[in-house]
Amino acid sequence: MRLVFAGTPEFARVALERLHQAAGFEIVLVLTQPDRPAGRGLKLQPSAVKQFALAEALPVAQPRGLRLDGRWADDAAAARDAIEAAQADAMVVAAYGLILPAWVLAAPRLGCLNIHASLLPRWRGAAPIHRAIEAGDAETGVTIMQMDEGLDTGGMLRSQALPIEPGDTTGSLHDKLAALGADLIVQALQDAGRDALRARPQPAEGVTYAHKIDKAEAQLDWSQPAEVIARRIRAFDPAPGAQARLSGEVFKLWRAQPLPGEAEAPPGTVVAADAGGIDIACGTGRLRVTELQRAGGRRLPAAQLLRGFAIAPGMRFSAGEAA
Known part of the structure; x- marks a missing residue:
């Protein structure tokens, strides 16, 4: 089966690698976002998908847009020529970052299949992993979806649930879902090769939207x-990192757990600080912070940070400032 693959970050790279290794598939074209400045030197860096594609000598295209009548019409026209020349049976899309217009959706014989990191219709949109954890969902999963022109509204081809463990962060859950998505897309395409792939409509009830993370959300409200x-x-672990200000300095808080009982202090007040962690009063209950980071420093266990920065009961955390 001839495949075009469209994706950009590490989540997509995992699926591309799995498809490249699986028998019966040929990656004939890889689409990914243009190189972006990153790091302290702001040098242009290729995406995780591009790095893998180049290492495996896969053809790569990086259009800035795909609308034939848009700002990047020349890029779109070149991408159209490359996609048409690929004569793909299907396009696999995973966290690509560009909206696919109708001409792209219609180009492959089997259309475009998306690897989406939620159990649709819950958490359509840009940040399904973050929002599932933030909302306290007990489980999430991956849905393989037949793409249409809506925002994650297409028919569901395969899905599988995954529990969200009490200690899961966006980073740890991302890795689990990336591996699950890679497995499911292989299974879906194998079904398609046997003409056994059938889409079912998404339920009309239970639709939620995972809006893109705004840096301002990183500021904690005590x-x-x-x-x-x-x-x-x-x-917000690993990005953008939850922030709070103490004694004029912005900290990032990485690990914390709620404690039973109320703190007789205003929200944000430190009620205890020792080797076990830093206990902070909240609107309801108390929070024990066990790993945090000073501006410009490293992530440290609370006990280690307290040896170099004095935090005592009565001091008060406030909202941080977006980085």
């Missing part, structure tokens, strides 16, 4: 319940 704050800390 008036919220401790459980809500703990989930947000896990949801």
Whole structure:
């Protein structure tokens, strides 16, 4: 089966590698986002997908847009020529980052199949992993979807649930879902090769949207319940990192858990600080922070950070500032 693959970050790279290794598939073209500046030197860096494709000598195209009548019409026309020349049976899409217009959706014989990191119709949109953790969902999963012109509205081809463990962060859950998605897309395409792939409509009820993470959301609101704050800390690990300000300095909080009982102190107040962690009063309950990071420093266990920065009961955390 001849495949075009469209994706950009590590989540997509895992699926591309799995398809490249699986018998019966040929990756005839890889689409990925243009190189972006990254790191302290802001040098242009290729995406994870591009790095893998180049290492495996797969043909790569990096259009800035795909609308034939848009700002990047020349890029779109070149991409159209490359896609048509590929004569693909299907296009696999995973966290690509560009909206696919109708001409792309119609180009492959079997259309475009998307690897989406949620159990649709819950968490359509840009940040399904973050939002599932933040909302306190007990499970999430992967849906292989037949793409249409809506926002994650296409028919479901395969799906599989995955429990969200109490200690899962967006980073750890991302890795589990990437591996699951890679397995499911192979299975879906194998079904398609046997003419055994059938789409079922998404339920009309239960639709939620996983809006893109705004850096301003990283600032913790201590008036919220401790459980809500703990989930947000896990949801924003590894990026953008939950932030709070103490003594004029912005900290990132990486690991925390709610504690039973109320703290007789205003929200944000440190009620204990020792080798076990830093206990902070919240709108409801208390939060024990066990790993955090000073600006410009490394992630450290609370006990180690306290040896170099004095935090004592009565001090008060406030909202941080978006980086």
